[in-house]
Amino acid sequence: MITDVVICQKKKLKSDWIEEIIIVYASRAFGWKPPVYAHLPLILNADGSKLSKRQGDIKVENYRKEGIFPQALLNFVVDAGGGFTKDMGRTKSRIYTMQELIQQFDISHVKPSSCRLTPQRLPDFNSLELRQKLADKKELALLVQEVKQLVSRTYKDRLENHNLLLQDDHIMSVLRWSQDRITKLTDLVNSNLAFLWVTPSVHTLEDITSHSSNLGVLEDIRLCLSKLLEAEFRREHLKTLLNAFSTEKQLPFSKLMKLLRSAISGLKEGPGVAEMMEILGQTGTLARLDHAVTVMKTFQTNK
Template identity: 50%
Template structure:
């Protein structure tokens, strides 16, 4: 039976007052959101939505020394970009805030008083110098550094005397044996007895800010969190959290720990890898749903059919199909090739919708202008870009790939072109031929161009060299027939007509 906590009249058993699942993502604003953080947020969101629950965002900024200005705003921006909807959180409303820990100091202070009064916490006056000596001695004797719980044994009179003197102190929590195993939603029954390996942990620092472990427990309870899904690196700490719940007389939420996210070669994913930040994926041009599918492809949580065709699932499809019992308990390997495959699928999908296709066209227009600022004569017609996107959806991974130097001919029109190896009459005949073609694919084009060279008694290599120059102004790149296919029939005809000598009139459309 839960002990009624009269010091928190606002919330005795709020967790039971909710008929729905409540989960949270609680990042520290100490840097950019990376793949590991996105995975944690995503699985919490999928689990909540699958069961019709709520997803909360809480900013855990109690470590004031490591805060990065603007990090909270960027975290929110990346979450929303990925399609993760925030039901409660800073700037999103909710009845159980504030949702920023630095704004909850009074709440933590009252909670600390509760532990001090029931004897499960105590004031520690040990100096940093003494703690440092303990660490050095443990290392010298090849032991794991741990606090020796000295201040746990101070008498009430000794504590009062030190308080009167204004001696700086922190608050520590008394660890006890915890024999009850953790029923992990992903790993099953797990047991860690932290009192065997750790000293009493600090729960309130001398600067009056709570530590992660303490604030985490208090906030999860007061915010009615029913399920906590977080990285497996926190699994040992969960034992301490369960002891804190017991000290307060609160019922803990259910816990599930997500396995390590690792690189393709099995090495641990690290924040030091500059390429795992969500901002990096965004800047490189990956689409949000492609990245989301990439993350869940490594972690499990879905029925997997062997040799099934790769599918890009919408967020709604993902949370409808999500099953917590199918999340992997072994390290989750990321396969970068899959991300590229997913991105191509999303590109093709976006091309099907009128609004999404137009948005892609606008993005390409901006990319091209940014890539070729020195060119004023760029080919940025919407129909042309749409044709290029259709061609690229099965061949390229990122929109940025369209601005590579070998594909510059797509956008930069040739200038100062002089017609060689072809007379104006021959070029006019070629325009007539190309306009008549219904099949404008490279194999058909190659055949027709060879036949044309033979009929007109033109050396084929020289003719193709001239066409390449007329179409692109480049000396190398894709084959001429492939170049024509990529440019499309309309743009190919336009550029070849522009290659005619200015004193010659271009062939009329009905000739």
């Protein structure tokens, strides 16, 4: 038996009224209790205008392509209002499961006024959902595979040369490291984080080949790093080592950092050098330095 009929607010047509009247009278004829009718308010844009099919940002597939999780999108819409107990006295955002939302819904809390979406809150909900997935072993495994596919698609030209860091352990480390830096998985393939997956190209390393002394510095720091135990390859310990190396070689610390940043990531700006080394790991860092040294030697030979 149908007990409640919830209809989205819209312009009422004559046929709509006729259908409802028929249902009411038919229910009475059979001795049933007629359903209770309720009309939900519209969901509007932040400026108060109506959502339109012509707007790309109301299509679910667009959000999926952008890396928005289903549960994050659901909570984003629910956050606008519409009869959920959690709206009462809420102080901060959180992700609610479908079952929790079902339990919280109360038709008496539905207001006649329209709800307005707040686009800037969607990244927050997606970030919260990402954190919850990272805390779940099964969800984490699925995220690793999703990131692997994302990176492979983005850098497919490098994949053919087996020139991508796609080991599961590395991806897990990246996900945990980046959870305070990103709001969606697609952020991981932005140009400023490409170093996580891609070895700097020869073209990118051209700047460090202009000074022949850089070769000796890279070889020396590579030797120092290779002597560390894996457990010592941590940010704070690396900072201490790099400072000591700078002092010993009488090389300005800023100059050393600029050189290492270029050699390891090909970037002029970004995370700290010790932080990049930690996330790449000892094997990954040494491989990047070996690559930079090889490029410099080739350049000097062909000069």
